[in-house]
Amino acid sequence: MTLQIxxxxxxxxxxFGLAAVLSRSNAIMVLIGIELMLGAANLNFIAFWRFxxxxxxxxxxxxxxxxxxxxxxxxxxxLAIIILVHRRIKSVEVDDASSLKG
Amino acid sequence: xxxxxxxxxxxLLGWFLGLLGSFGVPSWIxxxxxxxxxxxxIIGVFLGLFALTSVMERKILARxxxxxxxxxxxxxxxxxxxxxxxxxxxxxxxxxxxxxPRTADKVVHxxxxxVMMIPALMVLAVIPYGRDMVPADLDAGILYFFxxxxxxxxxxxxxxxxxxxxxxxxxxxxxxxxxxxxxxxLVIAAIVAAMIAGSLSPSAIVAAQGGFAFGFVPxxxxxxxxxxTACLVFYIAALAESNRxxxxxxxxxxxxxxxxxxxxxxxxxxxxxxxxxxGMFAVCGMLVTLFLGGWQAPLxxxxxxxxxxxxxxxxxFVAVTxxxxxxxxPRLRIDHLLAFGWKFxxxxxxxxxxxxxxxxxxxxxxxxxxxxLAIVGIPYLILGKSFSNRFAxxxxxxxxxx
Amino acid sequence: MKFLGDWFVxxxxxxxxxxxxxxxxxxxxxxxxxxxxxxxxALGIVFIALxxxxxxxxxxxVYVGAVAMVIVFAILLTRPDRLEKSRTPFSGFGPxxxxxxxxxxxxxxxxxxxxxxxxxxxxxxPASAPAAAIGEALMADHVVALIAIGVLLTAALIGAAVxxxxxxx
Numbered sequence: 001m002t003l004q005i006x007x008x009x010x011x012x013x014x015x016f017g018l019a020a021v022l023s024r025s026n027a028i029m030v031l032i033g034i035e036l037m038l039g040a041a042n043l044n045f046i047a048f049w050r051f052x053x054x055x056x057x058x059x060x061x062x063x064x065x066x067x068x069x070x071x072x073x074x075x076x077x078x079l080a081i082i083i084l085v086h087r088r089i090k091s092v093e094v095d096d097a098s099s100l101k102g
Numbered sequence: 103x104x105x106x107x108x109x110x111x112x113x114l115l116g117w118f119l120g121l122l123g124s125f126g127v128p129s130w131i132x133x134x135x136x137x138x139x140x141x142x143x144i145i146g147v148f149l150g151l152f153a154l155t156s157v158m159e160r161k162i163l164a165r166x167x168x169x170x171x172x173x174x175x176x177x178x179x180x181x182x183x184x185x186x187x188x189x190x191x192x193x194x195x196x197x198x199x200x201x202x203p204r205t206a207d208k209v210v211h212x213x214x215x216x217v218m219m220i221p222a223l224m225v226l227a228v229i230p231y232g233r234d235m236v237p238a239d240l241d242a243g244i245l246y247f248f249x250x251x252x253x254x255x256x257x258x259x260x261x262x263x264x265x266x267x268x269x270x271x272x273x274x275x276x277x278x279x280x281x282x283x284x285x286x287x288l289v290i291a292a293i294v295a296a297m298i299a300g301s302l303s304p305s306a307i308v309a310a311q312g313g314f315a316f317g318f319v320p321x322x323x324x325x326x327x328x329x330x331t332a333c334l335v336f337y338i339a340a341l342a343e344s345n346r347x348x349x350x351x352x353x354x355x356x357x358x359x360x361x362x363x364x365x366x367x368x369x370x371x372x373x374x375x376x377x378x379x380x381g382m383f384a385v386c387g388m389l390v391t392l393f394l395g396g397w398q399a400p401l402x403x404x405x406x407x408x409x410x411x412x413x414x415x416x417x418x419f420v421a422v423t424x425x426x427x428x429x430x431x432p433r434l435r436i437d438h439l440l441a442f443g444w445k446f447x448x449x450x451x452x453x454x455x456x457x458x459x460x461x462x463x464x465x466x467x468x469x470x471x472x473x474x475l476a477i478v479g480i481p482y483l484i485l486g487k488s489f490s491n492r493f494a495x496x497x498x499x500x501x502x503x504x
Numbered sequence: 505m506k507f508l509g510d511w512f513v514x515x516x517x518x519x520x521x522x523x524x525x526x527x528x529x530x531x532x533x534x535x536x537x538x539x540x541x542x543x544x545x546a547l548g549i550v551f552i553a554l555x556x557x558x559x560x561x562x563x564x565x566v567y568v569g570a571v572a573m574v575i576v577f578a579i580l581l582t583r584p585d586r587l588e589k590s591r592t593p594f595s596g597f598g599p600x601x602x603x604x605x606x607x608x609x610x611x612x613x614x615x616x617x618x619x620x621x622x623x624x625x626x627x628x629x630p631a632s633a634p635a636a637a638i639g640e641a642l643m644a645d646h647v648v649a650l651i652a653i654g655v656l657l658t659a660a661l662i663g664a665a666v667x668x669x670x671x672x673x
Binding site for chain 3: 001002003004006007008009011012013014015016017018019020022023024025026028029031032033035036039042043046047049050051052053055056058061062064065066068069070071072073074075076077079080081082083084086092093094095
């Protein structure tokens with residue numbers, strides 16, 4: 001179990017999240033992709049904490065805890081916005097929210 | 103002699119493992135065997151409690167409603183007050199036809215009871231059943247309890263949505279809204295006990311409630327103003343978390359057919375039922391651990407009864423009060439339920455938290471007791487008054503046609 | 505934990521990647537959300553396996569108990585009235601574009617990871633972060649961040665409630 005394997009796992013997770021954000025047409029799938037990317041970043045933090053020389057410096061763990069809290073807040077606000085947009089234009093596809101286009 | 107009964111389960115396990123070890127069994131197999139025996143014992147005890155509770159609940163409900171409960175099913179021509187009813191119920195549940203709706207999502211519909219049962223059993227690992235009898239003495243045991251308990255919400259949603267039934271989805275959404283709303287007062291009330299005890303580990307919280315003030319008054323947290331409030335908040339939120347009356351709108355038979363359990367029959371329904379009862383006992387166990395002193399005896403000379411006996415007794419007492427509440431109180435409507443949770447229980451849990459902190463920093467003396475009582479009592483009076491004004495019951499006038 | 509050794513990290517990590525991949529490509533939105541929940545659970549177990557039990561349990565409590573449920577609620581509240589099978593689940597550059605972008609990002613990241621000397625560290629002895637130490641660090645060194653998170657969560661809660669409220673005009 002080397003640090004490189006853990007970072008590679010988190011890189012693959014990040015790539016999955018990025019693919020979801022860029023290619024899916026449902027706004028909620030985009031948000032799922034964002035959550036995957038945030039999870040990958042958290043895994044990086046914990047991996048670096050695990051492999052650090054003095055593990056009593058809890059910066060990695062604290063950063064991960066704060067990141068989880070912020071991700072939860074952002075998911076809640078993002079989904080509230082999606083519900084509001086659905087109420088206006090009756091659709092959750094990202095291509096349909098195009099009234100400012102052109 | 104008394105010490106022998108007290109230590110009997112741990113000593114038996116140690117003797118058996120020593121016996122196996124003397125046969126040359128490697129140590130990792132011994133660890134696995136020890137874990138399997140502990141898990142088997144706990145699951146066996148709790149499933150036995152589940153069976154007894156199902157018949158006890160029906161009989162208590164019946165007596166409150168001025169009728170007998172099940173009193174026929176016995177064993178080999180002895181009636182035995184109908185205590186073998188769970189056996190009959192079990193045989194019925196197992197032999198019932200398992201109906202799955204044609205358009206239901208097969209995988210999700212099948213996995214929902216499994217996903218419901220897993221957290222209900224996993225949370226039993228951190229509860230201290232007696233002196234030195236915690237299966238997993240985790241450093242953050244309370245956090246583990248609530249984190250794993252959050253898995254039941256996923257199962258409720260899977261059950262509701264997998265049935266492909268409007269009533270199931272609606273019932274599942276209501277159930278999840280109720281569970282999420284009441285999880286916050288539950289956790290804050292638990293944190294009150296953890297804060298005063300100084301640790302998130304259940305065995306440390308039980309140890310912090312040891313000793314006797316004035317020689318005979320136990321120092322349980324429930325006997326303090328903030329602890330009493332937190333215990334009541336925890337109790338009410340626990341009733342809501344396990345979907346028990348008066349918060350059983352998600353599964354009431356007269357509402358929404360059976361909510362998220364509509365399309366389940368036979369053994370899957372029995373699994374849901376089992377998960378609900380085991381979850382109820384688990385959260386009773388946590389309430390006893392956090393506020394009622396865990397496995398400790400209330401008076402010094404009553405320590406002759408073993409610690410696991412006291413724990414069992416306290417759990418059964420709390421479970422009987424839950425059945426009593428079910429028999430007595432009417433069901434709450436969903437908007438009343440959510441309003442009660444957010445506008446009364448949450449501020450009361452904050453008041454208990456603040457009161458506990460003030461009690462600790464005011465020196466835990468007589469002045470601290472009066473201060474903490476005030477900090478808990480004044481919000482209670484204000485909130486209670488506002489709620490009773492809103493839902494005031496006026497005198498009924500009957501209009502008859504003449 | 506000791507006799508499983510590395511498998512305690514590798515197995516949940518494999519489940520994590522499989523579930524994340526499945527949730528990205530699935531057409532049925534609810535199935536995608538359930539696979540996401542499974543990936544959150546697996547990520548929590550990976551955190552616990554790496555020795556950060558507190559973070560793992562917080563991950564399970566917050567992500568599985570709250571974020572996954574909120575996502576599922578949003579999916580249920582924004583369902584189309586008629587099942588539209590004609591809309592493709594991919595937009596913009598389509599699945600090929602998304603996969604290409606993901607692949608480029610992955611190659612770049614892996615290049616950095618496997619060429620940096622920082623990532624070639626040996627495995628130290630197992631560390632432990634007891635909850636008491638985390639609590640003290642939060643309250644003593646990082647109390648400003650803690651209070652800022654509290655303010656942020658309160659603002660997010662009130663904001664989300666206001667945004668999603670029905671117009672009672």
